[in-house]
Amino acid sequence: MRIAQILFTQGLGSRRQCAGLIAAGLVRVDGRVVDDALAEFEPQGLVFEVEGRAWPYHERALIMLHKPAGFECSQKPRHHPGVMSLLPAPLRTRGVQPVGRLDADTTGLLLLTDDGRLLHRLTSPRHHVPKVYEASTRHPLTPGQVQQLLAGVVLDDDPAPVRAAEAEATAERALRLVLTEGKYHQVKRMVAAVGNRVEALHRSAFGALTLPADLGPGQWRWIDPEALLPPR
Numbered sequence: 001m002r003i004a005q006i007l008f009t010q011g012l013g014s015r016r017q018c019a020g021l022i023a024a025g026l027v028r029v030d031g032r033v034v035d036d037a038l039a040e041f042e043p044q045g046l047v048f049e050v051e052g053r054a055w056p057y058h059e060r061a062l063i064m065l066h067k068p069a070g071f072e073c074s075q076k077p078r079h080h081p082g083v084m085s086l087l088p089a090p091l092r093t094r095g096v097q098p099v100g101r102l103d104a105d106t107t108g109l110l111l112l113t114d115d116g117r118l119l120h121r122l123t124s125p126r127h128h129v130p131k132v133y134e135a136s137t138r139h140p141l142t143p144g145q146v147q148q149l150l151a152g153v154v155l156d157d158d159p160a161p162v163r164a165a166e167a168e169a170t171a172e173r174a175l176r177l178v179l180t181e182g183k184y185h186q187v188k189r190m191v192a193a194v195g196n197r198v199e200a201l202h203r204s205a206f207g208a209l210t211l212p213a214d215l216g217p218g219q220w221r222w223i224d225p226e227a228l229l230p231p232r
């Protein structure tokens with residue numbers, strides 16, 4: 001693939017801007033300046049540099065972000081900055097967007113992608129991708145509350161009960177829940193439905209991926225889709 005096309009597909013700018021970066025000598029491959037926009041490279045596995053920053057080529061982007069509190073996942077954030085502001089501009093340019101949403105005050109593992117099929121597969125309720133949440137509760141948890149979360153609770157927008165795939169009190173006021181759907185405010189509403197209240201919420205895992213201890217709040221990294229969903 002031509003270097004100009006590689007830069008364009010990776011979100012480095014419009015075709016004209018990518019050609020400009022190349023002509024200005026700001027693009028390197030293997031440490032050497034590539035100033036010919038027509039130069040061809042095998043994109044798979046390629047790492048190119050633009051203005052000194054290394055970009056690994058990814059046909060489709062899949063990103064894991066440690067979402068801090070105080071950021072909104074919506075496309076048009078209203079009360080807080082958007083999570084997209086935590087990512088470099090090329091990821092925004094290439095159309096990366098959050099896989100589902102976390103509330104502004106929720107922290108933890110947020111996936112983002114520009115792969116429409118993967119986005120659908122990860123968010124569709126049919127696929128039952130498990131998500132692990134750690135909630136701090138206002139009141140001590142009772143065995144009855146945990147049982148109810150497992151047995152199923154009815155939320156106000158749907159008569160069908162929703163149940164946690166797993167629920168466990170990990171401390172007097174700490175709950176670990178595994179959910180396979182992604183309804184609006186689901187954890188907070190389920191916990192409220194059993195007579196308690198979520199004071200803080202953190203997502204620690206999504207599918208087979210666990211938030212790594214060395215990925216601090218606000219930090220992100222590339223991930224391989226196969227680490228998330230084994231091939232079918």
Ligand code: URA
Pocket residue numbers: 101102103104106184185186187188189201
């Ligand atoms: N459930 C909630 O209530 N909030 C989140 O952010 C995620 C799941």
